[in-house]
Amino acid sequence: MTFVESINSPPERTTLRDLFRDTGRFIFAVEIETTRGLAMEEPASRMARLANDLADFPDVDVLGLTDNPGGNPSNRPEALGLQLHERGQEVIVNVSCKDYNRNGIESRLWALGSYGFDALLALTGDYPTAGYAGQAKPVFDIDSVGLLEIIRRLNEGYPPPDRSVGARMPTMRTSFFPGATVSPFKVQESEYLPQLFKLEYKIRTGAQWAITQIGYDSRKLDELQRYMALKQMNIPLIGSVYLLSAPAARFFHRWGIPGINASAELVELANKQASSEDHGTAFFHEFAAKQIAILKGLGYRGVYLSGRPSLSRIETIINIEKSFGEDDWKDFARELQYPLPEEFYYFEQDPDTGLASSQINREYLASKSGFARTRKRLIQSPAFTIGKLTHDVFFDAKAPGRKLGELVYKGLEKSPRPVQRIAHFAEQASKVPVYGCQDCGDCSLPDIAYLCPESQCAKNQRNGPCGGTKDVQCEVLDKDCIWSRAYDRLKAIGQEEHMLDRPVIFKNGALQGTSAWGNTFRERDHHSANSEGQKSR
Ligand code: SF4
Incomplete structure (x- = not known):
């Protein structure tokens, strides 16, 4: 099949939209970090190989392709995404606003729609940290909400057809299935609640599903779901799990990746495990498996696994998770809570489960008197x-x-x-x-x-x-x-x-x-x- 043929008649694939329709299904997504260089050469080909291996692996449903992750330049996710579509593999293409103005973004959206991509993750994007001969100038002409608005308008038929040419012009519509991110892992009320308000805003603007930021607090994961139910935000939610290691925990603790936090207690635990004979490998696999079990138990619709895991590690994590008992997640949820000092919660803690109760934080309510x-x-x-x-x-x-x-x-x-x-x-x-x-x-x-x-x-x-x-x-x-x-x-x-x-x-x-x-x-x-x-x- 030629490239053009493959775009015009792509093989059948189960889309993210289809996966969400199957309400009894827990979706397993893995993030593939795009890298600098040609898609067919190292190190990009390592990621391409992993992506292709995962496309053959029945337990993984979707692959998420990053867009200049960490503010670094890399090959566009579409380059790998097209190869994966040819194999019938569903992908989520990340689209961020840091490197393009609104015209560049609209142009990219037309291209993505033409190539047949529909699941898009709308992101504001990381602040650029690198670039040829110096740091790139960030764009941020629009943000993730503006991006969702443009996607919504393109799906509705924007721009309207030009009738002035006399012909009956058909209205062109894209059929994107846009998603958004939400970050519940914030310490102070004044940074946490605006994140929740922004999720509502994104949903009003067209987000049809959401993925959480990476975090290590089951109570916050539970709380997010409760808040969404309270505010009638009825979209499917996927939880992020990053395959942890001691260096990664230390990096997060130092704020190496903006928006991701690891508490001192979690760093201490990770360091202790890393000093064991297997350098903590078994522990970190089980840790990720427990996080997935918690997401399932809480009623999340899926997991988005990141941290550059190899196929064998993904297999191991899935097998561990499958070995757990039906209610084991409740103990894990109580155990996996690593908030930062003085972390604010919207709901009071349920003493029986250690998770959120239905009672809104009393101190917070008093502060609104x-x-x-x-x-x-x-x-x-x-x-x-x-x-x-x-x-x-x-x-x-x-x-x-x-x-x-x-x-x-x-x-x-x-x-x-x-x-x-x-x-x-x-x-x-x-x-x-x-x-x-x-x-x-x-x-x-x-x-x-x-x-x-x-x-x-x-x-x-x-x-x-x-x-x-x-x-x-x-x-x-x-x-x-x-x-x-x-x-x-x-x-x-x-x-x-x-x-x-x-x-x-x-x-x-x-x-x-x-x-x-x-x-x-x-x-x-x-x-x-x-x-x-x-x-x-
Ligand atoms: S104060 Fe208002 S007009 Fe001036 S730069 Fe800021 S937003 Fe623009």
Whole structure:
């Protein structure tokens, strides 16, 4: 079969969508890390060989193909994915936003759809760490939520057919089956709950399934499922299991991979096991098997195994897991809990199971009381107070001063250039010192509790936090995540739970260097009811 023939008539395969339809089935997915170099040469071919071996291995259902993992350049997942499709193997293609702007991403999505890929994992992506002759400049034009929105629109038929050519143009639709990631393994309330809000946001935007971040706390895994049920987030959930080793545990503990944490207790255990005769191999196999058993017991729909496991190790883990008794997972779930110090939980612990109960954390509930919020309001940041007041008086669509602002900026547009420049200078003079404004012209201050994503977020995240924080600290900058800070600011006024209840935000690059105030009053920015993001809802 030629390459073109194989794309046009790919062999039958059981898709991820099909696998989820079989509700009694526990899906086994393995991550294949793409590498630098040609797909047919070492070391990429090692991964290709493993992928091909796994395609013949009946216990593995799906292979996940990474997209420039760890911020490093590598061969595109499609190169290997096409070979696997030819063999009838279902793959999940990771698509991240770090290396392409929205046009590059849309172009890639058209190519992925043309090649017949449908299961896509939408990611914001790791901050680039390497590149030819120096570190690559990150893009982050859009984020995972923006990516899901574009995928949803392509599935609905976007762009609409061009009828102007006279012919009856058919509407082109992709048929992607997009998934999202969620990170429940966060320490503080202000970094954990926004992750859960963001999952809801992703589901509203089109995510049809989700995969957890790697973590080592069964209680958090249970809690995530309970939270999703409580908020009626009815999508299948897959749990990540990383084949641990002592070096990997130490690496995670040092925050070697943003967003993945290993507690000191887990590192100590891993080090102790590594000093045994087999260097802990048997222990780590059993550890992974127990994690899989826990996911099954908790009702997860599958596992996503990573950590570059060989075929023989995967076989060993599966066989160990099969040897467990039906209820063994309950003991494992109690045993495999390695939270970080002071870790926040949304639900109280069930003393019988060691997992989550149905009672929401009482201390958390008390912190939302009127008295607690009033105390927080008293120490609220002046930047927030001034920003919100100004917004509520002038910029909000229903603000009393809105009409005045619209009139002023309508008049300014007809004024001579020097007058416009003076007005823009006055705007900048007030925003640069207070917010670190970068003059993007499409202001998101009201979206992020008056914190500027351009100057204070390394990934310019306008639709919620990425998953890379550790104890609220940004994975790139030496400062707290703006989304955790926004959560705290909004909690003081009782609006934190709605921080992401809104249409997806796409920054309009054409507005860079223009007056953000003028763009709001003249309805040119993303706040306008006529913007693409607002219209698509
Ligand atoms: S206009 Fe853009 S750069 Fe300036 S404060 Fe607002 S979001 Fe930040």
